[in-house]
Amino acid sequence: MKIGDLAKATNTPVETIRYYEREQLLPAPARTDGNYRIYDDEHTQRLGFIRRCRSLDMTLDEIRSLLKFRDAPQDDCGEVNQLLDDHIGHVASRIAELKMLEKQLKALRLQCGGPESASACGILQGLDTAALSPESFGQHAGHVHGTLHAPAKRAG
Template identity: 65%
Template sequence: MRIGELAHASGTPIETIRFYEREGLIPVPGRTEGNYRIYTQAHVERLCFIRQCRTLDMALDEVRVLLRFKDAPQEDCGEVNALLDEHIGHVAHRIRELQVLEGQLRVLRAECPSPHAAKDCGILQGIEVAAGEPGTVPARRHVRSSH
C-alpha cells in the first residue's frame, strides 16, 4: 500500500508517518520500480501501536523502548514494567499540577461573577497582577470595582 492508504488504514497523518520513519520508529518501506514507498500490514500494526502509546501520553523515547521489547518478544519485560511505573508517576504528578491550576482558575473566575465593562473585570485584573509575579494567582481581593 502507498502512504495515503497507510495513513487511512492507521488513522495517522502522512506527515506523522514520515516523521516516525525519520525517527526510526517504523521500518523503512520497500520501493516499487517507480520508486514509490510500499507499506505492509506490519506498518499499519506498528503505527497503531505507536498511536496507542501516544494516546497514553508516552514520549517518543518511551515508545522506542516499548517497540524494542515488542521487537524482542523473548526478552524479560521488567524494563517495560519499570517504564510504565515511571510514566504513571509522571501522570500522577501532572494530575496534582492540574488540580492546583484548576483551583487557581476557580479563584480567578470568582473575581468576575457577572458580565460588566472589561475595564472592571476582576479576571483581567487578576491575570495582569499575576503577570507581574510569574507562577502566582493573587488571592481574592476584598475591594472590587462596581459592576
Template identity: 60%
Template sequence: MTTNTLKIGELASHAACPVETIRYYEREGLLPPAARSQGNYRLYGHEHVERLQFIRHCRSLDMTLDEVRSLLQFRDLPEENCAEVNTLLDRHIEHVADRIAELKALQLQLKQLRKQCRTAQAAKDCGILQGLANMEDEAPANLGSHGGGCH
C-alpha cells in the first residue's frame, strides 16, 4: 500500500506510535478523521502521516495537547503571523526551566536523604527509611503536581 491508503495499524507502524494514541488524537481533534473503506477501515493519507509526525515531535518536546493544538492551528494557516508561535514557545521554555529547577531541588533532597544511610544495616536502623517516615510535607514547595503529595 502507498501512503495514500494506510490503515491505522500501518500508520501506527510508520509513525512508531500506538494505534490507541492515533485514535486519541482523532478524538481530541488533533488528527482529522480518516476516510473509510468499503469494509469500514480507516484509511489515512500522507497528510495524516505528516501531521502525526508533527504532533509526535511536539509531544517529544513535552508540549501539552493544548500547545500542540495551537501550533497545529498556525500550521494550518501558513499565511498567519507567527508571533503567537514565538510566545507559545517562550512560555514553554519558561515551563521547562521551572521544571528543571524543580528537578534540581528534588535531586538535592534525594541526595540529602541518601546521606542518611551510608552502610547496609538492618532496615529498622536505615536512615533513609527513617528520613522518609519523618519527612511529612517537607518536599520542595515548587514541585507542583510531580511531588510532595499523594499519587
C-alpha cells in the first residue's frame, strides 16, 4: 500500500509517518520504480503499536526501547516492566504538577469577582504580581508548563 493508504488505515498524518521513518521507528519501506513508498502489514502493525504508545504519552526513546523488545520476543521483559514503572512515575509527577497548576489557576480566578474594566481586573493584576513574584502563585508554575509541552526531553 502507498503512504496515503497507510495514513488512512492507521489514522496517522503522512508527515508523521515520514517522521517516524526518519527517527527509525518504522523501517524504510520498499519503493516502486516510480520511487513511491510501498508499505506492508508489518508497517501497519508497527505504526499502530507506535501510535498506542504515543497515546500513552511515551517518548520516542521509550518507544524505541519497547520496539527493541517487540522485535526480540525471546528476550526477558524485565526492562519493559521497569520502563513502564518509570513512565507511571513520570505520569504521577505530572498529575501532581497539574493539580498544583489547577490550584494556582483557581486562586487566580478568585482575584476577579465579575466584569470590571481591564485596569481593575484582579486576574490581570495577579498575573502582573506573579510575574514579579513567582512564589505568590507557587514555584512550579513554569516547570509545569515546560513539562506539558516537552515530555520528550524527560530523562529515562
